[in-house]
Amino acid sequence: MSFLSLQNISKRYGATRAVADVSLEVEAGEFFGLLGPSGCGKTTTLRMVAGLETPDDGKIELGGRGITRLPADRRGFGMVFQSYALFPHLNVFENVAFGLRARHIEAVEVTRRVTEALSMVSLSGYERRSVDALSGGQQQRVAIARAISIEPQLLLFDEPLSNLDVALREETRTELRELVKRLKLTALYVTHDQEEAFALCDRISVMSEGSILQTGTPRELYEQPEEVRVARFLGRNNLIEAVRLSATHAEASMFRTTTGGHHLLRVATKVGVNLPLNKPCTLAIRPEHLQLYRKTEPEESAPSGTQSENTLPASISFVSFSGATTTIRLEAAGLSLEALVLQPDGFEPGASVTVRLPPERITILK
Amino acid sequence: MKSRINKPWRTFIPHPSVLVLALVVGLVLLYGVVYPNMHVLTASLERDGAWTLRNYVELLRERAVLEATLSSIWLSVLTVLFCALVGVPLAFLFERYEFPARRIFSILASLPLVLPPLVGTVAFIFLCGESGILARAVQHLFRLRDAPWSLRGWTALLLFHTYTMYPFFYVLTGAGLRRIDASLGEAARSLGARPLRVLFRVVLPQLTPSLLAAALLTSMTSMASFSAPLFFGGGVRVLTLEIFNARQRGDVQLALTETVLLAVISLGALVFFQRYEGTRRFVAAAMKGAPRRRRPIRSGAARFAAATCGVVFTTLLALPVVTLLIVSFARQGSWTTEMLPSAYTVDNYARIFTEEDALSVLFNSLEMACIAALLALAWSLCVASLVSRRGLKGRRVISLLVLVPWALPGTVVAVSIAEAYGQPNPMTGSFILVGTFWILPVIYFLRFMPLVVRAVQASLEQMDPALEEAAAGLGARPLRRFLRVRLPLIWPGALAGTLLAFVIALGEYVASVLVYVPRNRPVSIAIAAEMRDFNLGTAAAYGMLLIALIAVSMTIAARLERVSKA
Numbered sequence: 001m002s003f004l005s006l007q008n009i010s011k012r013y014g015a016t017r018a019v020a021d022v023s024l025e026v027e028a029g030e031f032f033g034l035l036g037p038s039g040c041g042k043t044t045t046l047r048m049v050a051g052l053e054t055p056d057d058g059k060i061e062l063g064g065r066g067i068t069r070l071p072a073d074r075r076g077f078g079m080v081f082q083s084y085a086l087f088p089h090l091n092v093f094e095n096v097a098f099g100l101r102a103r104h105i106e107a108v109e110v111t112r113r114v115t116e117a118l119s120m121v122s123l124s125g126y127e128r129r130s131v132d133a134l135s136g137g138q139q140q141r142v143a144i145a146r147a148i149s150i151e152p153q154l155l156l157f158d159e160p161l162s163n164l165d166v167a168l169r170e171e172t173r174t175e176l177r178e179l180v181k182r183l184k185l186t187a188l189y190v191t192h193d194q195e196e197a198f199a200l201c202d203r204i205s206v207m208s209e210g211s212i213l214q215t216g217t218p219r220e221l222y223e224q225p226e227e228v229r230v231a232r233f234l235g236r237n238n239l240i241e242a243v244r245l246s247a248t249h250a251e252a253s254m255f256r257t258t259t260g261g262h263h264l265l266r267v268a269t270k271v272g273v274n275l276p277l278n279k280p281c282t283l284a285i286r287p288e289h290l291q292l293y294r295k296t297e298p299e300e301s302a303p304s305g306t307q308s309e310n311t312l313p314a315s316i317s318f319v320s321f322s323g324a325t326t327t328i329r330l331e332a333a334g335l336s337l338e339a340l341v342l343q344p345d346g347f348e349p350g351a352s353v354t355v356r357l358p359p360e361r362i363t364i365l366k
Numbered sequence: 367m368k369s370r371i372n373k374p375w376r377t378f379i380p381h382p383s384v385l386v387l388a389l390v391v392g393l394v395l396l397y398g399v400v401y402p403n404m405h406v407l408t409a410s411l412e413r414d415g416a417w418t419l420r421n422y423v424e425l426l427r428e429r430a431v432l433e434a435t436l437s438s439i440w441l442s443v444l445t446v447l448f449c450a451l452v453g454v455p456l457a458f459l460f461e462r463y464e465f466p467a468r469r470i471f472s473i474l475a476s477l478p479l480v481l482p483p484l485v486g487t488v489a490f491i492f493l494c495g496e497s498g499i500l501a502r503a504v505q506h507l508f509r510l511r512d513a514p515w516s517l518r519g520w521t522a523l524l525l526f527h528t529y530t531m532y533p534f535f536y537v538l539t540g541a542g543l544r545r546i547d548a549s550l551g552e553a554a555r556s557l558g559a560r561p562l563r564v565l566f567r568v569v570l571p572q573l574t575p576s577l578l579a580a581a582l583l584t585s586m587t588s589m590a591s592f593s594a595p596l597f598f599g600g601g602v603r604v605l606t607l608e609i610f611n612a613r614q615r616g617d618v619q620l621a622l623t624e625t626v627l628l629a630v631i632s633l634g635a636l637v638f639f640q641r642y643e644g645t646r647r648f649v650a651a652a653m654k655g656a657p658r659r660r661r662p663i664r665s666g667a668a669r670f671a672a673a674t675c676g677v678v679f680t681t682l683l684a685l686p687v688v689t690l691l692i693v694s695f696a697r698q699g700s701w702t703t704e705m706l707p708s709a710y711t712v713d714n715y716a717r718i719f720t721e722e723d724a725l726s727v728l729f730n731s732l733e734m735a736c737i738a739a740l741l742a743l744a745w746s747l748c749v750a751s752l753v754s755r756r757g758l759k760g761r762r763v764i765s766l767l768v769l770v771p772w773a774l775p776g777t778v779v780a781v782s783i784a785e786a787y788g789q790p791n792p793m794t795g796s797f798i799l800v801g802t803f804w805i806l807p808v809i810y811f812l813r814f815m816p817l818v819v820r821a822v823q824a825s826l827e828q829m830d831p832a833l834e835e836a837a838a839g840l841g842a843r844p845l846r847r848f849l850r851v852r853l854p855l856i857w858p859g860a861l862a863g864t865l866l867a868f869v870i871a872l873g874e875y876v877a878s879v880l881v882y883v884p885r886n887r888p889v890s891i892a893i894a895a896e897m898r899d900f901n902l903g904t905a906a907a908y909g910m911l912l913i914a915l916i917a918v919s920m921t922i923a924a925r926l927e928r929v930s931k932a
Contacts, residue, residue, distance in 0.1 A: 050835075050839055051838070051839075052835050052838070052839075071838070072835065072838035072839050073837075073838045073839070073840075073841050073842055073843050073844075073847075074841070075839075076841060077839060078839065078840070079835070079836065079839040081832040081835070081836060082832075083830055083832050085830055085832035085833045085835065085836035087833060087836075087837075087851060087855075088855070089854045089855055098837065098840050098842070098850075099839075099840030099841050099842070102837075102840055102841040102842040102843070102846055103841055146836075146840065147839075147840075150840055150841060156839075
């Protein structure tokens with residue numbers, strides 16, 4: 001029995017289906033992410049969990065108890081909004097105390113818990129400040145303090161970091177995860193930023209057009225995407241249209257690419273889908289998994305033996321240097337590929353290279 | 367499936383208070399807006415107990431009515447034109463250029479907006495009338511035997527309308543100019559557009575919503591104008607005056623039919639302008655843009671010219687009020703053929719404060735305006751909380767019905783209430799409002815509550831909806847959310863709107879003159895009566911007292927506005 005469970009949740013706005021038949025299970029103490037492009041229904045799903053929207057269909061349960069139609073003010077979840085939603089007419093202390101006052105907690109206890117919450121987000125001493133006088137990052141932390149002050153059963157985040165600049169966002173990200181883990185809270189976190197979701201969450205559901213495409217740990221999603229949309233959305237990926245040639249065994253099967261006519265071997269790392277013969281399918285390989293060999297390099301360093309599988313001659317069409325890594329775009333008889341290398345020396349536009357697609361790195365998408 | 371989706375009370379927090387709220391709002395709208403107007407409409411279509419259009423056929427056959435209708439429309443069109451010609455350039459001058467004392471002038475320029483029409487009319491007569499200060503001055507200067515002009519007819523009406531209504535264009539154009547992203551103009555310039563091209567191809571198209579809104583307000587105000595045609599319209603017949611005259615003569619049927627005609631024309635103008643606005647799309651200026659800086663006028667001559675313009679203009683604006691002030695201190699009978707009154711006294715004010723009858727009209731107006739404004743405030747909170755509920759069916763209908771009394775001329779509102787609550791009938795039982803004290807507070811409430819509703823709604827729209835959601839998430843029940851989050855955040859705007867309604871109700875004349883009784887005789891009626899008896903000083907003193915009250919209220923309102931914007 002999981003802690004929070006959404007069962008076949010649907011929500012419509014007029015003719016548009018915002019959320020369609022979404023089911024997910026969040027375990028107690030888990031930091032769970034909803035990841036997807038804008039308009040994919042992730043915020044609507046979060047708002048239904050918060051009680052700010054009511055699903056048209058489906059059930060929401062918390063610890064086995066149905067809460068589908070329970071009003072937001074009776075759920076006791078803390079929520080951090082994208083706009084922070086700090087009360088502009090109240091100072092920092094009163095903002096954090098708001099939820100405690102609504103629970104008619106006595107003054108001494110309110111002061112103690114507000115002080116504690118503010119110290120947890122390192123804002124001690126800011127009690128009497130007006131919220132307008134705080135920086136974006138500080139406002140963000142007040143919003144978090146306000147949400148944890150009520151000791152919520154569940155903490156909800158609606159893109160809370162999207163209004164911060166990049167450096168601050170990464171710093172706050174780490175602090176946020178530490179805080180949630182230290183307080184042993186369960187969190188549901190909505191974001192459109194893949195890096196943010198990967199850094200924060202234990203498990204993630206990738207959403208698109210109102211449904212969940214795939215749920216898993218960040219590594220599972222990144223390394224074994226099941227679907228084209230997941231592969232596309234989570235970082236860059238080489239998607240290759242191909243047809244399966246032999247059915248010798250599912251673990252090591254042969255493919256021919258639709259463009260270029262290259263033969264590619266795929267070795268499955270776990271028992272995967274067994275595709276019918278001669279049916280088009282999509283293969284995926286991450287740019288950082290492509291191996292590039294300069295033509296000028298001595299013979300012995302070039303791939304040979306088993307290493308020579310899946311090697312294609314290619315020419316470099318474009319080089320883009322971005323600091324730690326360099327992106328190199330390749331043409332292999334019409335097949336466009338993208339490779340990520342750490343050492344860009346000798347890779348010039350127009351140069352001829354050999355590219356290798358390691359068989360164990362290729363995944364088949366649905 | 368479908369029925370489950372459309373249950374509005376499920377979309378947010380279900381609460382029985384919503385039902386009570388809906389019931390109250392529904393009943394007030396039914397009895398205050400729908401029923402009186404339907405009553406007038408059906409009565410105008412009835413003759414000897416049968417449905418007929420004969421009333422209208424006869425009405426439109428009468429030359430006088432046709433003439434009045436056309437005059438009303440023409441007057442509106444010309445007023446819009448003149449007001450735009452004055453107000454738009456003025457807004458550009460004040461928004462785009464920096465010159466000495468710009469701020470003071472820019473505030474003064476919107477002054478006529480809060481001057482009660484009747485007080486303005488009276489001041490105008492003292493200033494520009496044939497025996498007014500200006501006419502006498504010219505007469506003395508050129509040693510003429512008679513007054514050089516008479517303040518009558520079209521010229522007088524247009525002059526007065528332009529003076530009192532150009533601020534609509536001035537204020538709205540100014541606001542529109544402030545909203546325009548300056549980088550749009552800069553982009554146009556960088557693409558090689560000359561300043562005039564930028565003005566016509568970039569700035570004016572963006573100003574269209576502001577200009578349309580101003581034209582709408584001006585034309586409707588002009589259509590509803592009553593005191594100016596009454597006091598110096600001369601031979602110009604307008605519909606408001608015709609309705610008043612018909613009622614005075616006792617020709618109720620004619621008055622009713624003319625009322626419907628006026629209402630239809632006014633609502634027609636509203637629909638016309640909104641349609642036109644709806645056909646064009648405007649980019650919201652929500653994106654980040656460079657704020658435009660006012661260009662300082664550097665050349666000495668131009669600075670001097672701008673400052674002079676400002677001074678002359680401000681003097682022109684202030685003159686009617688100054689005139690009123692002078693006349694309010696004039697000794698009775700001391701102002702006949704002189705340019706200015708020859709003897710001064712505080713008797714006029716003393717009379718108002720010592721004579722019980724004279725003082726009671728002030729208190730009547732204060733009391734009724736207070737009642738109306740407070741009712742409007744409470745009502746606006748009800749309407750706003752109902753309408754802000756997403757997914758509630760009939761929100762649009764409620765918003766529309768609330769705006770109807772605002773769109774209708776005061777004459778129409780007064781006539782419809784007076785006729786609908788004049789005698790017992792199935793809708794109202796034996797309840798009769800006409801002849802009681804309450805008829806005026808009720809009419810004031812109906813006429814001016816849309817202002818408060820709009821103020822409250824504007825404040826609510828500025829409020830981040832996530833604030834109340836955050837409060838709910840923190841465990842605050844609906845009542846606590848209303849008292850601790852919504853009310854503190856909207857009250858400056860709401861109170862500013864209430865004060866505005868109070869101020870306008872204080873000097874209301876158009877509707878009052880149709881239905882007042884001795885028990886609720888408002889100050890405007892007293893002013894008109896003093897004018898008739900040639901107690902010019904007393905009329906002016908009443909006017910000055912009203913202006914003082916209004917000035918205080920508006921200062922408070924402006925403070926509140928600043929608080930709510932911060």
